[in-house]
Amino acid sequence: MSALEVDLHRVLAASTDGPPPDDERIAALVRAADPLRSAAEVARSVAAVRAHLEGLGPLEPLLRCDDVTDVMVNGPGPVWVERRGRLEATEVVLDRADIDLLVERIVAPLGRRADPVHALVDGRLADGSRVHVVVPPLAVDGPCITIRRFATVPIALEEMASPAVAALLRDAVVGRANLVVSGATGSGKTTLLNALAAAVPAGERIITVEDAAELRLGAPHVVRLESRTAGPDGVVEVTIRELVRNALRMRPDRLVVGEVRGAEAFDLLAAMSTGHDGSLSTVHANGAGDALHRLQTLVLMAGVGVPAGAVREQLAASLDLVVHVERSADGTRSVVEVAEVVAGAAEGAPPVRVVADRQGLVGSVVHLGRRSRQRAA
Numbered sequence: 001m002s003a004l005e006v007d008l009h010r011v012l013a014a015s016t017d018g019p020p021p022d023d024e025r026i027a028a029l030v031r032a033a034d035p036l037r038s039a040a041e042v043a044r045s046v047a048a049v050r051a052h053l054e055g056l057g058p059l060e061p062l063l064r065c066d067d068v069t070d071v072m073v074n075g076p077g078p079v080w081v082e083r084r085g086r087l088e089a090t091e092v093v094l095d096r097a098d099i100d101l102l103v104e105r106i107v108a109p110l111g112r113r114a115d116p117v118h119a120l121v122d123g124r125l126a127d128g129s130r131v132h133v134v135v136p137p138l139a140v141d142g143p144c145i146t147i148r149r150f151a152t153v154p155i156a157l158e159e160m161a162s163p164a165v166a167a168l169l170r171d172a173v174v175g176r177a178n179l180v181v182s183g184a185t186g187s188g189k190t191t192l193l194n195a196l197a198a199a200v201p202a203g204e205r206i207i208t209v210e211d212a213a214e215l216r217l218g219a220p221h222v223v224r225l226e227s228r229t230a231g232p233d234g235v236v237e238v239t240i241r242e243l244v245r246n247a248l249r250m251r252p253d254r255l256v257v258g259e260v261r262g263a264e265a266f267d268l269l270a271a272m273s274t275g276h277d278g279s280l281s282t283v284h285a286n287g288a289g290d291a292l293h294r295l296q297t298l299v300l301m302a303g304v305g306v307p308a309g310a311v312r313e314q315l316a317a318s319l320d321l322v323v324h325v326e327r328s329a330d331g332t333r334s335v336v337e338v339a340e341v342v343a344g345a346a347e348g349a350p351p352v353r354v355v356a357d358r359q360g361l362v363g364s365v366v367h368l369g370r371r372s373r374q375r376a377a
Helices: 003-014 023-033 039-053 057-063 096-107 163-174 189-197 240-247 264-272 288-301 308-318 370-376
Strands: 068-074 077-083 086-094 120-124 130-134 144-148 179-183 206-210 222-226 254-257 280-284 321-327 333-341 352-357
Touching: 003 023, 003 039, 003 096, 023 039, 057 068, 057 077, 057 086, 057 096, 086 096, 096 120, 096 130, 096 144, 163 179, 163 189, 163 321, 163 333, 163 352, 179 189, 179 288, 189 254, 189 280, 189 321, 189 333, 206 240, 222 240, 240 254, 240 264, 254 264, 264 288, 264 308, 280 288, 288 308, 288 321, 288 333, 288 352
Parallel strands: 179 280, 179 321, 206 222, 206 254, 254 280
Antiparallel strands: 068 077, 068 144, 077 086, 120 130, 130 144, 321 333, 333 352
């Protein structure tokens, strides 16, 4: 945007009197500010101002594309997107003024500030998309904006796993098994978690706990909780761990934690082992076995004084299945491993037994849910 367009945008955005400005009013303001502009230049200015008055301006066409999952602004220059699992530069080019306006439009509804003192902002847009903003001096080449969009159409289990594996996972959810989905960033953990939660029988009360409310469950009885970071104006932080503890007091039939990355691992594990079966969550890990090691580490980091051996035993007694997802080179996200957690594994022995790989089932689950384990015992 030119300096004139930036000034007009600020004036119109700050005006709350009367109806929203139409194109004729914007054109009149452009001509009044610069009478020598040609009709074509006026039209371009009107389009630029209009784009920045509505939604996220030049990013809106990208956010409306169903096949775009991520939108990335890396400072002045072209905007990048992830489309069908692949990164590509778009024809949308932003300058510093454009990005500053976008940052302002993003953080203002969140009640946050983005400045050299508060250079990191995490939140979500009105449509639920996750957004992350980094501004100078932390962002050396200019403000960076990353928007993680959500699939407008829910993904079925069969789209990420073979029919046999999808049936196994669906039976596990219906049978109230405790499941953890593992994988790297962008591997499809939340997408799979959403598909798994969709298998919960209708009528059960589901409580979700997330950093940013990403899950879109079609169940009739869902309560969504979202954490909150401390704000510059005295807003008190509410952590995932606090929300998990409170969710357990809200009579959940199912507890779904978007991602475990801290001390909340202890509370989730305690819930799984004290009657809250059928719980679902995700964790960053490189495989099923590594997911258990990471959960053990997170529990120990909670500082509750539980010995490592006791944590391992509780993990084995609480968790039923670990489902690992990966994103392939062509951008496809799929289940590559399903492992049953082994109770009573010897020290140093693998804590899981693989029952499915990227090709399909390679074994059967001995005990599908915690209740069946109790009956077997």
